[in-house]
Amino acid sequence: MSQQGRSQAGDSPRQEPGERPPGEAGPSHDVVGERLDGLAGDANYGVGERGSRAGAQEVGAEAITDGALGEREGSDLEAKSLTVPALERLKLEEPALEARALEERPTERNALEESSPEEESAEASALKGESPEAASGAQGREVPGWCSFCDRPLWSGARFCGGCGTRVGLAPALAAGSRTMDDVRMLLGFFLAAMAIAVVWTIWFQATENAFAADLGAGFSLAALTAGYGLWHRSLLAAPLRTAGFSLAGYGVVLVASVPVLLLVSAYVDLLHGAFRLHEESELAAFAGRSVLWPLFMVAVLPPLSEEVAFRGILYGGLRRSLSVGEAMFLSSFAFAMLHLSVMSLFTHLPLGAYFCWLRQRSGSVWPGVFAHACHNLGVCLLTWW
Amino acid sequence: MTCAKCGEGLEGLDQFCPKCGAEVPKLFGGGIERRQQQGAVSSARKWLLAIAILTVLSGFFFYAIQSSKVEDEIREAEQATAGIEPEERDRLMKEEVGMTFEEAIAHDRGQVKLLLLVNLVLGGLYFGLWRWAKVNPFMAALTALILFISVHVISAVVEPKTLIQGVLIKVLFIMALVRAVKAGAEARRALEPHPS
Numbered sequence: 001m002s003q004q005g006r007s008q009a010g011d012s013p014r015q016e017p018g019e020r021p022p023g024e025a026g027p028s029h030d031v032v033g034e035r036l037d038g039l040a041g042d043a044n045y046g047v048g049e050r051g052s053r054a055g056a057q058e059v060g061a062e063a064i065t066d067g068a069l070g071e072r073e074g075s076d077l078e079a080k081s082l083t084v085p086a087l088e089r090l091k092l093e094e095p096a097l098e099a100r101a102l103e104e105r106p107t108e109r110n111a112l113e114e115s116s117p118e119e120e121s122a123e124a125s126a127l128k129g130e131s132p133e134a135a136s137g138a139q140g141r142e143v144p145g146w147c148s149f150c151d152r153p154l155w156s157g158a159r160f161c162g163g164c165g166t167r168v169g170l171a172p173a174l175a176a177g178s179r180t181m182d183d184v185r186m187l188l189g190f191f192l193a194a195m196a197i198a199v200v201w202t203i204w205f206q207a208t209e210n211a212f213a214a215d216l217g218a219g220f221s222l223a224a225l226t227a228g229y230g231l232w233h234r235s236l237l238a239a240p241l242r243t244a245g246f247s248l249a250g251y252g253v254v255l256v257a258s259v260p261v262l263l264l265v266s267a268y269v270d271l272l273h274g275a276f277r278l279h280e281e282s283e284l285a286a287f288a289g290r291s292v293l294w295p296l297f298m299v300a301v302l303p304p305l306s307e308e309v310a311f312r313g314i315l316y317g318g319l320r321r322s323l324s325v326g327e328a329m330f331l332s333s334f335a336f337a338m339l340h341l342s343v344m345s346l347f348t349h350l351p352l353g354a355y356f357c358w359l360r361q362r363s364g365s366v367w368p369g370v371f372a373h374a375c376h377n378l379g380v381c382l383l384t385w386w
Numbered sequence: 387m388t389c390a391k392c393g394e395g396l397e398g399l400d401q402f403c404p405k406c407g408a409e410v411p412k413l414f415g416g417g418i419e420r421r422q423q424q425g426a427v428s429s430a431r432k433w434l435l436a437i438a439i440l441t442v443l444s445g446f447f448f449y450a451i452q453s454s455k456v457e458d459e460i461r462e463a464e465q466a467t468a469g470i471e472p473e474e475r476d477r478l479m480k481e482e483v484g485m486t487f488e489e490a491i492a493h494d495r496g497q498v499k500l501l502l503l504v505n506l507v508l509g510g511l512y513f514g515l516w517r518w519a520k521v522n523p524f525m526a527a528l529t530a531l532i533l534f535i536s537v538h539v540i541s542a543v544v545e546p547k548t549l550i551q552g553v554l555i556k557v558l559f560i561m562a563l564v565r566a567v568k569a570g571a572e573a574r575r576a577l578e579p580h581p582s
Contacts, residue, residue: 155397158404162397180571184528191532195539202543276496276503279485327525334529338536341543343504 001100098257180322187315190229191335194310197221211286212294219298223306229314236317237309237366245365254359261355265348265376266383272344282384299381304373311336311353312360312369318344329357352376423569427523427570430566431516433559438512445505452498460491508537524570531563 145154152163198218199317205214230237246254273280311332319328333353337346358368388395389403402409467475467487474484483490511533518527538556542549 155404160402160404160407162400162404180524181568184567184571187528188531192535195536200538205519206543272500276500277489277492278496278500279489279493281484322413330525331528331532335532338532339539341536343508343537343540344500 001307045356108251183322185320186233186318187331187335190225190310190315191339193225193229194222194339197225198339202341212290215298219306222310223302226306226310226314230309233314233318237313240313240317240364240366241309242361243363243365243367245363245368247358250363250368251371254372255375258372258379261352261372262376262383264380265352266380268348284381284384296378296382300374300378304370304377307336308356308366308370308373312356313366316357316360329354329361333357396571401453405571423572426562426569427519427527430527430530430562431519433562434512434516434519434526437534437559438509438516441505441512442509445502445509449502449503452501453495456494456498460494463487463491509531519566522570523566527563527566527570531560531567534563535557 035097118324201214201218201221204217205211208214283299284295287298303312315332315335316328319331323331333350333356334346336353337349340349356373359368361371389406389408391408392403392406394403394405396403470478472487476488479485479487479490485493512530515526515530515533518529534556536548
């Protein structure tokens, strides 16, 4: 029973790739997920876990071992010692709560699943307001819900769990730190693999001085890595690849916006080169004496496609499962910037990455980002030729 | 019993203040994990500060070495091309490296200065991450990990022998950062607001 409660509460903010029914992977998934994200933190854990607990005697200990705590070494004893007595006390003093929770639970769950976005947020606040009536705790303190991490009852008005210090309102997925570590591994795994590709081809270029082949090799290797990673995490990509995100007018705005973005970036590069009187060879020198289609494809088509799918599709979408918008934006853009193997390009690629992430967040699709990225890279080509 | 930090009344079983989240000092059990997390984060912060200072110092150190090396090279090049007409020299240089003699000298000097700037920027970034780690240890440690790995991969590509320079310090620093990322991920549930 507690297993059920935990999975209900845990599903909404973060869905495991394999767990989602195929029907749900429609274009609207992202929006729904986002909405549930906010909801789960505030109300869902209170509802799902309250219901799941009713009637079960050793639920405290169970929840600890089958939940996220089970993965944390050495914490079981500690958590038990504080959770079980608290629950026992609650049971002695609050038989009415469990009865009420049993009654309320099915209707609350159904209403939650079927309601529209506006109703959901209204319901969320209604639930919060209603909960204190459901139970009055020891010494006049009320119990509005349970800690999303250690399942200890919370006092009304509490901002932190008295048992483990977890902040009240934290999404269950976030409360389990191990989930965050899964996303960290995903980020670092891709980053290190992409870094290795960049290093191998840079060394290969140094050995052979064949810039054209090195560019081709690096471009296609990164595309292949992205494709492989994308297949592995295809549930993250299903929605953002399937929707266009913006209308034609939206794409027009992105096209217009790419002009000031390009001018800012090239002004920074010129300033840096001017200040240090550097004469860097153009990136397009590798394609000198070849068809103009080569630089167009290798600069303005392939990298935008693979980088957007990788950083804004897989990594940003993956990090969003356990991190906030700002954090996921920052980390995916930081990895994106550092992959360009230059510390000074951090100042252009970090904002660029954040801009593409914002497009992804705003549209729910990677395509506006691909378009903006392609416009930018094409602009760089045009500026170089001109 | 009341919270030592904010004065909120506590229940007998509370190990953390429900109002401010401060840990309640206790006689037995609990809190070990939290203290381990804090230990990992504070150790990573010490490392970050040390690396920040080290990066700035080594930036100046390498600047001194590199600039004297470049000046020597410039002097040698001037001596070697002393017999050639300046126009002929520039034409040969343009063919070879795409810039005139004067431009090549300015470029080499500029690169040394840029290296100093890069190291100062890096030191500043590590210093910023040290500060950030106090507020958001998870994000700061993860960012530092990505930054540190990238920087050393970049310098290893440019100069392979830098890979083994100070390899022990690098490994220890990376381990400290990984521990801090893990501890930060665990501690986030208490320290971070709900993502919106």
